[in-house]
Amino acid sequence: MASRIDTRVLLSVGEVARRAGVAVSTLHFYEAQGLIESTRTAGNQRRYARDVLRRIAIVRVGQRVGIPLAEIRAAFDALPMERAINAADWARLSAGWRDEIDARIALLSKLRDDLSACIGCGCLSLEDCTLRNQGDRLAREGPGAHFPPAPTPVSSRAPSAQKK
Numbered sequence: 001m002a003s004r005i006d007t008r009v010l011l012s013v014g015e016v017a018r019r020a021g022v023a024v025s026t027l028h029f030y031e032a033q034g035l036i037e038s039t040r041t042a043g044n045q046r047r048y049a050r051d052v053l054r055r056i057a058i059v060r061v062g063q064r065v066g067i068p069l070a071e072i073r074a075a076f077d078a079l080p081m082e083r084a085i086n087a088a089d090w091a092r093l094s095a096g097w098r099d100e101i102d103a104r105i106a107l108l109s110k111l112r113d114d115l116s117a118c119i120g121c122g123c124l125s126l127e128d129c130t131l132r133n134q135g136d137r138l139a140r141e142g143p144g145a146h147f148p149p150a151p152t153p154v155s156s157r158a159p160s161a162q163k164k
Contacts, residue, residue: 010039010047020056027056034073035059051084058085058093066104067097 017024027046030036036055038046055076062072075093079085085093 009050011050011052013038013046013048016048016052016056020053020060022056022060030056030059033069035069035076054085058090062097065097065101067100071097 011019013024013027017027020027027036027048031038031046036048036052038048038052041047059069059072063069075096079089079093
């Protein structure tokens with residue numbers, strides 16, 4: 001991949017980490033995940049364009065609302081690399097996450113509302129537990145203890161539906 005980094009204005013890894021409020025190791029991780037990129041000096045030190053700070057901010061916001069890094073990377077792949085992400089880019093990117101965030105809010109609201117019926121999961125009421133066994137769906141698995149599979153995130157379900 002050709003570098004899009006403007007070598008006229010570069011920041012050191014320490015400066016980026018300080019300004020972004022993350023550890024240097026986090027920058028290395030984000031770079032390994034393809035979320036940000038750097039260039040190297042003649043002494044093999046990483047240098048970052050200033051616009052990487054905006055990308056890091058978006059990654060952190062995305063993570064905070066539960067967007068997987070793979071989705072954030074895919075969103076970045078659809079954005080132009082030759083310039084900083086702007087307000088219009090952010091509007092398109094965040095609109096793509098809105099349905100998933102709304103689904104999470106609905107799920108969390110339901111969990112909050114159903115939590116009052118919870119007895120602290122030991123679980124003494126697996127047949128009636130609206131948090132672990134809604135509608136006694138585990139009865140179809142036969143007698144004995146069964147743990148339901150972890151819920152599939154909304155984002156993981158959408159692409160498979162599109163592939164069909």
